[in-house]
Amino acid sequence: MKKEGKSLEERFRELMEEAQFYFLSKNYEEAEKFLEAALKIKPDARALYTLGLIFEMRNEKDKAQEMYRHSLELDPDFKEAKNHLAKILKG
Amino acid sequence: MAKTFAVIGLGRFGSQIARALIEKGFEVIVVDRNEERVNEFAEIASGAFVMDGTDEKALRDAGIGDVDCAILSVGQNIESSILITMLLKELGVKEIIVKEIMPIHGKILEKLGATKIINPEKDTALRLASSFSSPRIFDIIEVSPDYSVMEVVAPKNFWGRPLRDIHLRRDYHVSVIAIRRKRTFFRENGVPDFEENIIIAPGADDEIEENDILVLLGKYENLEKVSKL
Numbered sequence: 001m002k003k004e005g006k007s008l009e010e011r012f013r014e015l016m017e018e019a020q021f022y023f024l025s026k027n028y029e030e031a032e033k034f035l036e037a038a039l040k041i042k043p044d045a046r047a048l049y050t051l052g053l054i055f056e057m058r059n060e061k062d063k064a065q066e067m068y069r070h071s072l073e074l075d076p077d078f079k080e081a082k083n084h085l086a087k088i089l090k091g
Numbered sequence: 092m093a094k095t096f097a098v099i100g101l102g103r104f105g106s107q108i109a110r111a112l113i114e115k116g117f118e119v120i121v122v123d124r125n126e127e128r129v130n131e132f133a134e135i136a137s138g139a140f141v142m143d144g145t146d147e148k149a150l151r152d153a154g155i156g157d158v159d160c161a162i163l164s165v166g167q168n169i170e171s172s173i174l175i176t177m178l179l180k181e182l183g184v185k186e187i188i189v190k191e192i193m194p195i196h197g198k199i200l201e202k203l204g205a206t207k208i209i210n211p212e213k214d215t216a217l218r219l220a221s222s223f224s225s226p227r228i229f230d231i232i233e234v235s236p237d238y239s240v241m242e243v244v245a246p247k248n249f250w251g252r253p254l255r256d257i258h259l260r261r262d263y264h265v266s267v268i269a270i271r272r273k274r275t276f277f278r279e280n281g282v283p284d285f286e287e288n289i290i291i292a293p294g295a296d297d298e299i300e301e302n303d304i305l306v307l308l309g310k311y312e313n314l315e316k317v318s319k320l
Contacts, residue, residue, distance in 0.1 A: 020277075020283060023275055023283055024275050024276070024277070024283070026273070026275060026300055026301055026302070027301065028301055028302055029301070046282065046283075049282075049283075050283050053275075053283065053284065053285055057273050057285060057302045058244060058302060059229055059244060059304075080278065080282050080284060090103065
């Protein structure tokens, strides 16, 4: 069991790395796929936040807001998520 | 002497008006109850005050009585809006422009001496209708009865192609006057983020990237076609 847990953790890290690579290369659709795959393994504040960024860039504000809120539920001190959520709520 | 302004209420509408006036080089005094909103203007406005606009003494002390024009937009608070309009009139402000909250409110304001009632919500019904019908549209500004400027997320089939390849002018009689582009980066703490840059008057060789926002000028019906691509 322990071994399986570790490999899932590794897989999660790999998916997040891929997602961040695509995010930085401005290939947001790909980044989104990897983030969603990572989130299937476990909920994660940063993955949710990064999805929020992608939705925000596409003007999908409701979805972005939801992601930032989820992210803050997992990590209430996540400064960047707070800032982006505030920005959206301000309109 | 250049006209001087006071903007009371720094919500989205008020702060945009204040910013636009400051950019045009006018002297602007801003007032809001929210310190954070006022602080955004601390360095650019000729006066930035955290206070309640219904406080007559505070209004006077802030020099609001000396401005040529006061623009009032206090969110959904009809009572404050009416009260402040009255105070502005008493302070001798010649031009009072108030954002209307509902039609009856506008009528009261007129009676109280507001010189102009504006209803951006109504005025921009077209903009709202469009943005509801397509989340890809960020904004539409009417520049004349025929022409508008529309901000729209670049359609997917434009991605990776230079402007010369997509023939917006030839096929849709629409010009790309600017591109709002996201730059993604990692913060020092490793958290990803993005910021936006604007490319003014992009050239034919400029390539469109995923999630670019195109700022387009053209007739409304043509802009709408592009927004549906």
